[in-house]
Every structure is written in structure tokens, then in C-alpha cells.
Amino acid sequence: GDSVTQMEGPVTLSEEAFLTINCTYTATGYPSLFWYVQYPGEGLQLLLKATKADDKGSNKGFEATYRKETTSFHLEKGSVQVSDSAVYFCALSALYGNKLVFGAGTILRVKS
């Protein structure tokens, strides 16, 4: 079945450092890909999405590019802030309306 694999955390960075969180997926067909963020004590917030190969999703300085050839959707940010500390989930949906399949989540800790 479909699956998502994320790099294990926690990832600990200093403020203004460059962030990469790796995400690869296994799916039949052409899934849509998402990054969700969960701040402490809160629910899941959509961070960005991409629906086809070579699409780049971006939001709040975060970016991810849908790479079909490597089945990857890595999350990047050029300069992290303490407020970016959260758990980041990569997810896919095989078709419109279908369930989301989540990765295990990656804890990001940013130190000032």
C-alpha cells in the first residue's frame, strides 16, 4: 500500500540555520503531496502542498518540490526561527477525497 517515510528526529538547529526534512513516498499513480505542521498542544495545520510532478509548494518561507523521479518531497527553509519549533508531517493522498497517509513526523527544535 501507499506509504510515507520521513527522516527521524528530533532535528535541533540554531536560529537562522538552514532546514531540510527529508520525505520519500511509495504510491501507485500520481499522488498529491502535503506538509502539515503541529505546534505544541495544537492540531494539524496545512503548511504546503503540491499536486503534480515538479510543482513547488511554498508558505511562510518553507518550500518543497514534488520530485517524481526520486519519489521525494523534502521540506526546506532557508532560515529557521524559534517559532518554527514543531512537529512536521509529510503526507500523501492518492486521489481527490482519499485518505491522507502520514509519515511518522519529525520533531524540529530551534534554539536561540
Next chain:
Amino acid sequence: EPEVTQTPSHQVTQMGQEVILRCVPISNHLYFYWYRQILGQKVEFLVSFYNNEISEKSEIFDDQFSVERPDGSNFTLKIRSTKLEDSAMYFCASTGLRLAQYFGAGTRLSVL
């Protein structure tokens, strides 16, 4: 901005009791979902609902679980006889024409 609302935020119950978790999806959304997240683990799909019927369910969603859309706005998840292992954060989500699923803040269910 429209949002998914869930009530209550925290539900404490005794093992064997019935609980109903409530959600108000974003109006004009078409698909509705329940997910759960056991503490420290990944987000797991439970069930999706479209056109007043279940469109997909996971192995977790056994006969103890049911969903209902009793009116035009509410979407509920019922657990008939709770078990200790049902303790988790339960998230409701909905999606419209823009593909991405939008999540509520969650209900923390504690089964004692």
C-alpha cells in the same frame, strides 16, 4: 478564515462507556474524515465520509465505531464501548474543491 471545530477539547471516560466526539466541518466541504493520533505516534486514518455514507474505513474502524452526519453541519464519531487503547487525540478533517484536508484542533480522549 473558515475552520473545522471540534468539541469537546478533552473527554475523560470510563472503560466500557460510550463517547461521542463532535465536529463541525467547513461549510460547503464535501468529504469528511476522522483520524487519530496515539501519544507520540503517527496520525492514523479511521474513516472517510462522502454523500452521507462511509467511503473508506481502516482496520481500526471496527464495529465499536460509527459516524453520522445528523444534520447539515455536524459530523460525529461514536465509540460504543471504549477501551483503554482508544485513548488518543482524535482529529476531524474536511476537504472541498481545493484538495487539501483541513483539520480541527482535536479532541483528547482519555479512557480510564
